Every structure is written in C-alpha cells, then in structure tokens.
Amino acid sequence: MNHNRIFVRLGILTAIVLSLYSFSVQAESKSKVRFEISFADAARPDKTTGRMFVAISPTLDPEPRIAAYNSARRRDARVPFFAVDVNQLKPNQPAVIDSTSIGFPYMSLDQLPAGDYYVQGVLNVYTQFHRADGHVIWAHMDQWEGQRWGFAPGNLLSEPQKVHLDPKQPVTVKILLTKVIPPIEVPLDTEWVKRIKIQSKILTAFWGHPMYLGATVLLPKGYAEHPDVNYPVVYAQSHFSLAPPFDFATEKSDGPNVFATMAKQAGGRKESGYEFYQAWNSDDFPRMIAVTFQHPTPYFDDSYAVNSANNGPYGDAIMQELIPYLESHFRMIPKGYARVLTGGSTGGWESFALQIYHPDFFGGTWTMYPDPIDFRQYGLIDIYHDDNAFTVPNAPFNAPERMFQQDPDAQPVASVRQISQMEYASGTHDRSGAQIDIWDAVYGPVGDDGYPKPLWDHLTGKIDHSVAEYMRDHGYDMHEYLQANWPKIGPQLVGKLRVYCGDMDNFYLAYAVYLVEDFLKTTKDPYYNGEFVYGRPMKGHGWQPMTNAELIRMMADQIAKNAPAGENAASWKGK
Numbered sequence: 001m002n003h004n005r006i007f008v009r010l011g012i013l014t015a016i017v018l019s020l021y022s023f024s025v026q027a028e029s030k031s032k033v034r035f036e037i038s039f040a041d042a043a044r045p046d047k048t049t050g051r052m053f054v055a056i057s058p059t060l061d062p063e064p065r066i067a068a069y070n071s072a073r074r075r076d077a078r079v080p081f082f083a084v085d086v087n088q089l090k091p092n093q094p095a096v097i098d099s100t101s102i103g104f105p106y107m108s109l110d111q112l113p114a115g116d117y118y119v120q121g122v123l124n125v126y127t128q129f130h131r132a133d134g135h136v137i138w139a140h141m142d143q144w145e146g147q148r149w150g151f152a153p154g155n156l157l158s159e160p161q162k163v164h165l166d167p168k169q170p171v172t173v174k175i176l177l178t179k180v181i182p183p184i185e186v187p188l189d190t191e192w193v194k195r196i197k198i199q200s201k202i203l204t205a206f207w208g209h210p211m212y213l214g215a216t217v218l219l220p221k222g223y224a225e226h227p228d229v230n231y232p233v234v235y236a237q238s239h240f241s242l243a244p245p246f247d248f249a250t251e252k253s254d255g256p257n258v259f260a261t262m263a264k265q266a267g268g269r270k271e272s273g274y275e276f277y278q279a280w281n282s283d284d285f286p287r288m289i290a291v292t293f294q295h296p297t298p299y300f301d302d303s304y305a306v307n308s309a310n311n312g313p314y315g316d317a318i319m320q321e322l323i324p325y326l327e328s329h330f331r332m333i334p335k336g337y338a339r340v341l342t343g344g345s346t347g348g349w350e351s352f353a354l355q356i357y358h359p360d361f362f363g364g365t366w367t368m369y370p371d372p373i374d375f376r377q378y379g380l381i382d383i384y385h386d387d388n389a390f391t392v393p394n395a396p397f398n399a400p401e402r403m404f405q406q407d408p409d410a411q412p413v414a415s416v417r418q419i420s421q422m423e424y425a426s427g428t429h430d431r432s433g434a435q436i437d438i439w440d441a442v443y444g445p446v447g448d449d450g451y452p453k454p455l456w457d458h459l460t461g462k463i464d465h466s467v468a469e470y471m472r473d474h475g476y477d478m479h480e481y482l483q484a485n486w487p488k489i490g491p492q493l494v495g496k497l498r499v500y501c502g503d504m505d506n507f508y509l510a511y512a513v514y515l516v517e518d519f520l521k522t523t524k525d526p527y528y529n530g531e532f533v534y535g536r537p538m539k540g541h542g543w544q545p546m547t548n549a550e551l552i553r554m555m556a557d558q559i560a561k562n563a564p565a566g567e568n569a570a571s572w573k574g575k
Helices: 003-028 064-074 201-207 258-265 273-280 314-329 346-357 416-426 435-443 465-473 478-493 510-521 548-562
Strands: 033-039 048-057 081-089 095-097 115-125 127-130 136-139 156-158 161-165 171-180 193-199 212-218 233-237 289-294 339-345 365-370 403-406 412-415 497-502 531-535
Touching: 033 048, 033 081, 033 115, 048 064, 048 095, 064 081, 064 115, 081 095, 081 416, 115 171, 161 171, 193 314, 201 314, 212 314, 233 346, 273 548, 289 314, 339 346, 339 548, 346 365, 346 478, 346 497, 365 510, 365 548, 403 416, 412 416, 416 435, 435 465, 478 510, 497 510, 510 531
Parallel strands: 033 171, 233 289, 233 339, 339 365, 365 497, 497 531
Antiparallel strands: 033 095, 048 081, 048 115, 115 156, 115 161, 127 136, 156 171, 193 212, 212 289, 403 412
C-alpha cells in the first residue's frame, strides 16, 4: 500500500472539503453590507432577466463598472465586483446583493476591506432564446460590443456614488439604475477599409432570434484603379474587434498601440498599425485583401468558427454564408490556393481548426500562440486523466494550486480556481463571456438545462470526464482529430501547417503545441512538411517571429508558388 499516495489524496480531499465548507459558511453568514439595486421605469419599463452587478472602486477614474470589468479581464483583481442573477425583475423592484452573493476577487462582501469607495450598479440584460434543439435559455444578446457586460449597449447603469463600507458595520446602500448604455458607433468606411454585417439564416434558425455575422475588409493599394484584377485573401482572426486587420492605421497614433505593445512585451516583432500601413501602401508590396470576422455568440465575443452544440452552426454559417458573401462582393480569387489563414490566441486556434477541418478550402495557416490544440495540455490540465482542475495530481499537502496565467518570467498571475471564480461571478451557466466558459460552450455538450455542461465545477474544480470525452470524440482536440483523420486529410495539408508560440506563453499554451508537433513529426505517406517555431528564451503570449508585413510577403510567396498553371500571379504580387 502506498501511504504517501493516500496522504496526498487525503490532503487534496481535505482542501476541497474546506473550500466547500468555507463557501457554505459564507452563504449562511448574516449580511452586514447590503446593496438594494433597482432600475427606473424610465430607463427600462419591462420586466427584465439578467445579471445585476455592483462594482466597488476606490476611485472614480475610470468609472467603477469599467474599472471592475477591465480588472477582471486583465486578472489583476484590483477592483472588486459582486453579482446576482435576476429573473423578470420589475422596474423599481430591488435586487439584493449581500454576503451570500458571489464576487471577485472576494468570494463574499464579508471579505471586503473597510474603507471609502465609489459604487456603481450595472444590469447585464439577457434575451430569451427558443433554440432549434428544443431548449429555451436566457443569455446576453451581443450588441456588437463583444460580450462585455460593462460596455454592452442596452445595459443599465447607475451614477457612481461614494459610500463608506465596513463588513462589521450594518449598512444598506440603495442604488437606482437610470442610464442606458448607447449603441456602438461603427467606424465609417474609408477607401482602404470596408465593413459588412449580414443576418445569418443558418444561425437565426438555430437560435430562434435574428443573428448576425460581420467582417472588416482591408483592400490593397490600387484596388479601385484595377477593376479587372482579382486578389488572394488572408483571413486574420482574433477576438471581436471593429478595427482593421493587422491594426492598419493611415496615421500615427498619439497613444501606445495595444497590439504592438503586447507583442513587444512578449518579445515579438509585430509592428504598429501605421508601420504596417507604410508597407501595405508601398510600391513593391504584394496586393492582397485582408479580412477579419465578427461572429459573437450569446456566450462569447467569438464563436471559434466551428459548429458547436451550444453555440450552434457557426462553422456552417461562416463557410456557407459569410465567405461566399465576401467573395461575391469583393474581387477575391475564390480558390483554395489563394485563401490563407492567420490569427493569435483564440484566432490561433481558429486558424488552425479552419485549416484542418477544411484542408482543401484554405491554402495554409500561419497560426500564432493558439488556445490549447491538445487537451492533454489544456493549459496545465490533462482533462482526460486529472480529477481536479485546481489541484496538481499527487502534489504534496498544501502545495500551490494550479496556475492559469503566468508572466513570461514564470511569476504566477492567477490560478485556475481564481479565474473560475471570476467567471462564475460574471455569469452563471457559463454566461460570463470569458475564457473557460467559452471553451465549455464551444467544445462541450449541452446540459439538461440547455446551458453548456461545464468541464469542471467552477467552485470545486472537479472535472467531469464525460465532458472531456465528448470534447475529444467530437473533434475539438486537434491532436486527436489529426491522428484519427491523417490518412484522409494529410495529403491536403502537406506544407500548410505553420505554428509559432513563445516558450513561456502567459497561458501555458506552448505545451499543447509541442504535443501536436510531436505527432506531426511522425507522419508518413505523407509527411506534413510544415513548421513549428518557438520563441526562446522567455517569450510570452503575443510573440511572433516576423512583422505582419513580413508575414504577408511569406504568404504571397506560397500563394504564387501554389497557383495553378495559367493563373496570373503577376497581376497582384508585384515585384
């Protein structure tokens, strides 16, 4: 008998029990700080279902709801929030947030340090969906903001107010929501950048509600002056954004470029949007069209561009509606060799998945730091063999919990438990609009209640292996999919798979990339003949080894090389 293993398991079990006990004690504790939040009928006259938030900030700059939302998404946990679901809440009827309400970074209001704060209420409004699968659910209908509860048009807000809060002293704070967040202002089209938005018949039929797809299109120099020329297209994917592909900008920005800054912090070579424009507009640059998609779902700012039991047939909608619409409205070469892919993080997973799911339709992917593409390394979790997402198997008693995020120098930022708590506080039933929840929604099955069935319990970390097996068996684990289907899809993927990832990716994504590379190196008849490149040493999330302009040149060379006989590559490739 292995006594050490018994003690380890007892230690882990004890930690879980104590965690559950701590939560139950908090749930039973008497509220001393209490918020009563209602909305004025002038702001919204209807009964409303959604999630009510209170944001608690030591300052007014920025507004508490903005500071709390951004703090949670950045995972720096500096501005707490607490929330509760509301069901058919009437105008002027208060929703109560007290110490039984879950928050982040504090589980309970009882843990809030005493002090002076500015507080602000937010109601994230939900829509009822009668889906084609027979389920009726409530979720936030994206208003082209990218599933951000702190910014979503139609959500209700209060004016911030200053209060003194002390968990040891009884106080009831009344908050009235009187403001409505206005609609998003979509940037105007220019000679370079065009935006489209179409209603998807496929998604509307699934959701029982009008659903939309969009795209931002960057045109090449001379597009209008050469009406007889058709162009290759690069689909560059990321999170929801109305910004042009590659952050294209015809003028220098007064402030820091977010994407270039992230890349530089990661040790990468991504240039600013203005620097990219200078290359794009140069005489010897390849003439291509670049496109980003907008495809937010009721669960996230991005569908991952695949069909999903919870999100619905987004893969079909993109392939059968959005891309054909683009090819009919812009002069794109509608052939596989001339369609290429790239993207980072979520867009990295998406670019890799689109290429292997549609091996003939696309001519190659240059995938950057993708979300986990082998679920034996779901970050640091092996979803098939680990029993708990929070704790490390066979770790010594009181060992640190498993991390979700690190800095490139290996300093811990946030644990899986902390991020799970943040997402649960942001939205129950996987409705946080955040990372772990969308993985459940994209890869996992539908639960009996119509919402995604979680891979692990957000409060205990216990993994449901039936969900893990579903994810594997339905093709979302890229390693498993490639291995099972290589004899069929391998011949169409030769020379098309290129992956780039920092060795110290902030979300531990390199480990899954290593595993997929290990498999592809073993392929025969045919050999995959692609490329895996790792940023070393200490290169983080956002690293890429080339500028975007250099990336476009690499793509253009491959497209021209693979063009069938008779295709006039000189008309678009230039010198």
